[in-house]
Amino acid sequence: MDVDLRKLRYFVAVAEHLHFGRAAAALHIAQPVLSRQIRALEHELKSQLFDRTKRATALTRAGEQLLVDARPLLAGADALQRRVQRAARGPDHFTVGFMPGLIVTPATRVLAARHPDLTVDVLRTGWDDQTEVVLDGRVDVSYVRLPVDQQGLQIRPLLSEPRVAALPLDHPLAAKDGISISDLAHEHLLQNPDAVPEWRDIAVELRNGTGEPPRPIRTVEEKLEHVAAGHGLVVLPLSTATFYTRPDVTWVPIDDIGPNRVCLAWDDARTDPLIHEFVEIATAQAEQLSAPA
Known part of the structure; x- marks a missing residue:
C-alpha cells in the first residue's frame, strides 16, 4: 500500500489539535473534506485512528503509533522537496x-x-x-x-x-483615539486567534464556547471585506493597516498590547x-x- 502524504498531513493536524474544526481551519479546508480524508486513511490502514464523541476527540493506540511514525516521514518528504526546488532554481x-x-x-x-x-x-x-x-x-x-x-x-x-484594530466605520469604537484589548473581548476575530494571543486569552466567545472556529481567510484584502461588512474585526500591524487604507474601514490603536x-x-x-x-x-x-x- 502506498501511503498518501496529504492524508498523513491531515491526520497529523487533527492529532495535534484533537479537534476537527480547528484542524480544518489550520489546513484551510472544509471540515467535511477533512473528515472524509481521515475516514479514507483509516480504511486504507484498516485501523481506527480517533475516538470521537460529541465532547472530545482522542487518539486510539493505532493513532498514537501513526503520529510517532508520520512526523519523521513528513519531515523527510519536506526536506526532499526543499532540495529539489533549490536545485531547480539554480x-x-x-x-x-x-x-x-x-x-x-x-x-x-x-x-x-x-x-x-x-x-x-x-x-x-x-x-x-x-x-x-x-x-x-x-x-x-x-x-x-x-x-x-x-x-x-x-x-x-x-x-x-504598534498593532491596531481594523473596524467598520460605524463600529462604536471607531471614533476612539485608542482602546484596550479588553474592549474587544465581546468581538469576533476574523483571523487565527493564535496570531492575537492577548485577544484569545480574554475572548468571551472562546471562554464560553459560543464561537465557531474562524473560517480560513487568507488575504488582508478579504479580511477587510469582512470587516467592512460588519462580520468582525482583525488586529493588524500599523504598516499593514495604513498600506491597505479603504474608505469603509478605520483602525484604532490598541494601547495595552505589545508591538x-x-x-x-x-x-x-x-x-x-x-x-x-x-x-x-x-x-x-x-x-x-x-x-x-
Whole structure:
C-alpha cells in the first residue's frame, strides 16, 4: 500500500489539535473534506485512528503509533522537496519572502546591484505560510511577523511596530483615539486567534464556547471585506493597516498590547553566503530607519 502524504498531513493536524474544526481551519479546508480524508486513511490502514464523541476527540493506540511514525516521514518528504526546488532554481536565483505592509525593495536592490548576474525575486506571503515558504525552499530568506514556530529556522530581529484594530466605520469604537484589548473581548476575530494571543486569552466567545472556529481567510484584502461588512474585526500591524487604507474601514490603536515584531527568517541548515549578506543588508537598513533623526 502506498501511503498518501496529504492524508498523513491531515491526520497529523487533527492529532495535534484533537479537534476537527480547528484542524480544518489550520489546513484551510472544509471540515467535511477533512473528515472524509481521515475516514479514507483509516480504511486504507484498516485501523481506527480517533475516538470521537460529541465532547472530545482522542487518539486510539493505532493513532498514537501513526503520529510517532508520520512526523519523521513528513519531515523527510519536506526536506526532499526543499532540495529539489533549490536545485531547480539554480545558484543564480535568490528569492525574498515578505508579509503584507512590508517594503523589501531597498534591500533587494542593494543585493542585485552587488551581484549583477543574480536574479532577485520576491514572494508575498501570509500569516499561515510565512515560515512554510522558507522551509519548503520557495524563498531563501523571508520577512516574517512574530509569533511563528521557529523550529528549523534562524531568526534575526529587525523592527517592531504598534498593532491596531481594523473596524467598520460605524463600529462604536471607531471614533476612539485608542482602546484596550479588553474592549474587544465581546468581538469576533476574523483571523487565527493564535496570531492575537492577548485577544484569545480574554475572548468571551472562546471562554464560553459560543464561537465557531474562524473560517480560513487568507488575504488582508478579504479580511477587510469582512470587516467592512460588519462580520468582525482583525488586529493588524500599523504598516499593514495604513498600506491597505479603504474608505469603509478605520483602525484604532490598541494601547495595552505589545508591538508586532518583524524578523528575518531562513533555514538554519543552509550556509549560503548570499543569505547572510542579505540579512546584513536588511539589518543595516532597519537600523538606519529606527535611528533618531
